[in-house]
Each structure stands twice: as structure tokens, then as C-alpha cells.
Amino acid sequence: MNAPEEFCREVLPEVSRTFALNIPVLPEPLDLDVTVAYLLCRIADTLEDEADGETVASDELLPEFARLVELPAGWQAQVKGFAERAVQLLRPEAPPAEVKLVRESPTVLAAFASLSPTARPHVVRCVRTMTEGMSDVMKTVGTEGGPQGLADLEATRTYCYYVAGTVGEMLTGLFMDFSRDAAARASELEPRASAFGRALQLTNILRDIREDLERGSCWLPRTHMAAHGLTAQTLLLPENRQRAVALLDELVDVAQQEADTALEYTLALPRDVPGMRLFCLWPLFFAVVTLSELRGNAQVFEPAPVKIGRDLVQRIMLMTSERVGSDDALRALYAECVRGGGQERTVA
Numbered sequence: 001m002n003a004p005e006e007f008c009r010e011v012l013p014e015v016s017r018t019f020a021l022n023i024p025v026l027p028e029p030l031d032l033d034v035t036v037a038y039l040l041c042r043i044a045d046t047l048e049d050e051a052d053g054e055t056v057a058s059d060e061l062l063p064e065f066a067r068l069v070e071l072p073a074g075w076q077a078q079v080k081g082f083a084e085r086a087v088q089l090l091r092p093e094a095p096p097a098e099v100k101l102v103r104e105s106p107t108v109l110a111a112f113a114s115l116s117p118t119a120r121p122h123v124v125r126c127v128r129t130m131t132e133g134m135s136d137v138m139k140t141v142g143t144e145g146g147p148q149g150l151a152d153l154e155a156t157r158t159y160c161y162y163v164a165g166t167v168g169e170m171l172t173g174l175f176m177d178f179s180r181d182a183a184a185r186a187s188e189l190e191p192r193a194s195a196f197g198r199a200l201q202l203t204n205i206l207r208d209i210r211e212d213l214e215r216g217s218c219w220l221p222r223t224h225m226a227a228h229g230l231t232a233q234t235l236l237l238p239e240n241r242q243r244a245v246a247l248l249d250e251l252v253d254v255a256q257q258e259a260d261t262a263l264e265y266t267l268a269l270p271r272d273v274p275g276m277r278l279f280c281l282w283p284l285f286f287a288v289v290t291l292s293e294l295r296g297n298a299q300v301f302e303p304a305p306v307k308i309g310r311d312l313v314q315r316i317m318l319m320t321s322e323r324v325g326s327d328d329a330l331r332a333l334y335a336e337c338v339r340g341g342g343q344e345r346t347v348a
Contacts, residue, residue, distance in 0.1 A: 004111035007104060008035050014097040015042050021317070022282045025275040029116070030178045034171065034279075036111045037123045039101065040069060041167055044127060046102055047086065048134045048163075049217075050094035058135035061086055065105075066131040070124055071113055079106045118177050126170035133162025147218035149225060149232045153254065156205075156221045157198060164201035165194030168265075181270035192265035196280065199258035203287040206251055206294055210236060210301055224250060241298050252295050256338070259288050263334055267327050274324045281320040281330070286313065288337045 012035055013020035023035050044065060051057035065086075068079050083105040090099055101108070112120065137159050141148065150156045172193040176183040205212070205219045212218060218232040225231055228243040235244055266280040289308050299306050316337075323329035 002111075002114065004107045004114065005032060007107045008032075008039055008111045011097070011101060011104070012039065015039070015101055018283050018286065022279045025278045027178070027273065027275050030174060030276075032111075033115055033119045033123075033174055036108060036115060037119075037126070037170060037174070038167075039108045040112060040123060040127055041130060042098070043102055043105055043108065044131050044134065045163065046090070046094070046098040048138065050090045050098060051086075052089055052091045056089050058138040061089065062131040062135050066128045068105075068109065069112070069127045071109070071120075075109065076106065079109050119174060122170045122173035122177075125173075126166045129166045130162055133158070133166070137162065147213060147216055147232045149218040149220045149222045151221065152223040153221045156202075156219055157254075159219055160198040160201040160205070161194055164197030166197065168193040168195070168197035171196075175269065175276055179270055179273050179276065181272060182276070185268050185270070188268035189265060192261050192268070195258050195261035196265045196284070199255060199262040200283055200287050202251070202255040202258060203290050203294075206248065206255060207290055207300070207306060209248075210303065211305065220247075220251070236301050241301060244301055245296060245298050248297075248300055249295055252291050255291055256288075259284060259291065263331070267330065271325045277324050278321060281324065282317055285316045285320055285334070285337055288334065289316065289340060292338060292340050 009032075012023065016038070019035075019038050023031055023038070026034055044062060047057050047061045047065060051061055064082055068075055068082060072078070083103055086105070087099060087103050090102065112123065115123075137150075137155075140155075141150065150159060169190075172189050176186060176189070182189065209218075209220070213232060213236060218235075220232070220235075222231075224247055225235065228247045230240060230243055230247060234240055235247075262280075262284050266277060266284060269277050269280065271277070286308065289312065290306070293306055293308060294300055297306060319333055320330065323333055
């Protein structure tokens with residue numbers, strides 16, 4: 001491995017436990033393509049989440065980063081200055097691993113420059129769409145007096161598309177370039193690609209409602225909150241638990257529909273590249289089990305986060321690995337996971 005590639009492989013577990021699990025099952029050189037692509041997307045995500053001021057991110061950092069990913073003439077010198085400036089503009093509370101990743105933007109871009117010319121356009125297109133979308137959303141989110149949420153469900157779905165649906169589209173391009181069998185299934189994969197990313201992102205949003213609000217963000221639709229007599233400012237109040245859980249369950253249903261489409265996307269991937277299937281199956285099944293744990297669960301609005309345990313993660317990895325070549329067996333396991341956490345809970 002060259003030094004930039006080695007850095008990318010080593011930093012991956014520091015910024016994503018899930019992708020550190022599933023990227024290594026991809027065949028070479030697809031695993032490196034996806035590693036570098038993910039890190040570039042994670043840098044963009046960090047600039048959105050951790051920049052000290054929304055206009056700094058939307059007007060300066062995100063557009064400049066997207067331009068540098070296109071590897072313009074002289075990008076090596078330009079990205080060094082960008083990285084130094086970007087680190088200075090991150091919040092003091094930004095996670096150290098993400099600060100490190102932004103600081104090492106030149107190293108990640110050097111690894112990106114070494115990827116095959118066929119892989120790079122998929123990543124450039126993804127980062128461009130993602131950063132433009134993030135910037136647009138940040139300009140429409142009102143935060144005066146605290147986080148407000150997004151206008152409606154379509155706005156929430158659009159946000160999920162920008163930050164994760166674009167990644168699903170990028171992965172599909174990389175998969176189809178790598179595998180002729182995947183390319184032959186383009187008509188099945190491409191229409192479902194963004195749903196794969198949206199399902200994972202919406203699950204994360206619902207799991208992290210309280211954490212996001214405490215950080216000053218809310219990605220929930222204001223129309224759905226209003227229908228339950230709630231706002232972003234009143235959502236966490238103990239006296240509103242029952243209404244908050246009803247809202248949560250409505251949005252879990254939306255995320256579940258996206259996950260159902262994501263399953264069909266995954267099953268359209270070729271059986272003769274099991275690593276490609278497992279790469280998608282693991283985060284999808286983690287998300288589905290998480291959704292079943294979120295349903296009816298007032299704990300979402302308490303300080304302690306709702307998470308699935310390490311033992312369950314390992315069981316999911318084992319069971320999907322055993323069934324990776326059988327669509328029927330995977331569908332049955334998926335249905336079992338959807339039902340798994342649906343026990344009734346008492347709402348405080």
C-alpha cells in the first residue's frame with residue numbers, strides 16, 4: 001500500500017464502525033474505491049455538521065471542497081490551505097477523529113487521485129450533488145430561537161437524498177463498473193439506489209433525535225410535528241411523551257418503506273459477488289432491527305441512546321453470511337428482523 005491508501009484504511013474505523021465492518025468484504029479494488037469515496041463524503045458531512053456557523057459551511061467550505069474533489073490543476077497546494085482553514089473553522093466540540101480526517105483532506109485526495117479513471121467520476125458527481133444539496137438545505141433551515149426542523153416530509157426525504165441517497169447512486173455506479181452482472185441489472189438497481197441510502201439516513205435521524213436537538217439540529221418534518229401538537233422546542237418535554245412516540249411511529253413507518261425498497265435493491269445485486277451483497281445487507285439489517293427497537297419506544301427521547309447490542313450485530317452478520325446466496329432465505333430473515341422489536345412498551 002502507498003501512504004495515502006494506508007492512511008485511508010487505518011482511519012476508516014475511527015470515523016465509522018459500520019463501514020469498517022462491511023467495506024473489507026468487498027472484492028479488490030472495489031474495497032479501496034469505496035473506502036476513499038466514503039471518506040470524502042464523510043469530510044463533507046463533517047463540514048456540514050461541525051463548521052462553526054452555517055454560512056461558513058454552505059457558502060465557503062462545502063463549495064470549495066467539491067471543487068477540489070474534481071482535482072483541478074494545482075489541487076495539491078490548494079487542498080493543503082483548505083484543510084488548514086477548515087480545521088480552524090470547526091467547532092471546538094467536533095469529534096477528534098473527524099477533525100483529523102478534515103486535517104488529512106490532502107492525504108485522502110491523494111488516495112482518490114490514484115483510483116482508476118473510471119471510478120472517480122462517480123465520486124465527483126456524488127460529492128458535487130451532496131455538497132450543493134447540503135448548502136441549499138442549510139440556507140432554508142431556520143435556527144433562530146433553536147432548531148425548527150424541515151418544512152415537511154418531502155423536505156426530510158430530500159435532505160436524506162442529499163446526504164445518503166447520493167451515496168447509494170455512487171455505489172451503484174461503482175458496482176456496475178466492477179461487475180458485468182451488476183451492470184446487466186441496471187434497470188433494477190438504479191431506480192432503487194437512492195432508497196438504500198435514504199433508509200439508512202432516516203433511521204439514523206430517528207435514532208438520534210435527542211442528540212441532534214441537543215446539538216442544535218432537527219431534521220424532522222414540521223408538518224408531522226405540528227399534526228401531533230409538537231415543535232422541535234417541545235418534542236423532548238416529558239409531558240409530551242405519548243404524542244412524541246406517536247410521531248416517531250409514523251416516521252418509523254416511512255423509514256421501513258424505504259428499507260423494504262433497499263432490500264429489493266440488495267437482492268438485485270449478483271449472487272456471484274457475495275461481498276457486494278453483504279456490504280449492503282449488514283447496514284440494512286442493522287437499520288431494520290434498529291427501526292423495530294425504535295417503534296413505540298419512549299427511550300428515544302431520553303438521554304441514553306437506543307442501540308442494538310454487539311452480540312446482535314454479530315448474529316446478523318453471521319446469519320446474512322450464511323444466507324447470502326438465497327433470496328428466499330434473506331427475505332424470511334428480513335421479515336423476522338422487522339417483527340423482532342415490535343413488543344409493546346409503556347409510554348411514560
